[in-house]
Amino acid sequence: MPDPIQADFVLDLMPDLRDALREAASLALPSFRAGGHTAARIWSKAGGSPVTEADVAVDTFLKVRLGQIVPAAAWLSEETADDPVRLGHDLVWIVDPIDGTRAFLSGHPDWSIAVALLKAGEPVVGFVHAPALGQDYEAVRGRGATCNGRIIGTAPGRDLATARVTGPKPMFDRLERGVSRAGAEAAFTRVARVPSLALRVARVADGSIDVGLVSSDARDWDLAAADLILREAGGSVCDLRGVATVYNRPDPVHGELVAVGHALRDAVVSAWSRGG
Known part of the structure; x- marks a missing residue:
């Protein structure tokens, strides 16, 4: 099959991917109640984190639909048992069917559907779709990032x-x-916590947040799509030494990270070192 970094191949994918994200959102939105408790059934996963039937429905749909769009790609998702076969694949879908499940079930609009396509461990296509907000963040490697079709960049x-x-x-x-x-006198503006980690990173990409701090234990599916959007907007998700995040490792769990524009990255790394 064609190399997904080739522009023509990627651009040919985009309409089908947008349609898939819209269909996925249509499965989740009927259960979302703005300002109120979700209508979806809820249960607890191992470890106690919640999952809803909407998470599972979106995950099941996207696994089939994205598999049809790029059949050669392996799969890694929050709601699917990890298959180590992905480690031998050049192409991998990384999916969070609902990032910010607690926001979704409590009626907070800051939840998203996050989808990335990796090649050799690097994201080449990224979508962060926030259905309750009507926001669609997209990026293709080397072609910039947009929100609802408008070009975005870090502040x-x-x-x-x-x-x-x-x-x-x-x-x-x-x-x-x-x-x-x-x-210096620290006079940060503290921005309210963004429940969806993918949206937190995307808001650094669109310039509405300067620094997004990420506690340890984030997974590939929380980050990969939004990281590409941020990279294409002039920043990155990196560790607190400034090292860029790597995806599709045997253990997809990350330590403490920061989402930040290139202009502030060195200052954040220095301040972090001094603040310990």
């Missing part, structure tokens, strides 16, 4: 001391200490 020229930051409080506090220990 330029902001000083870290006055950055808009979101994420877990312990990480926020450490970053704040690091700025203060450099002799």
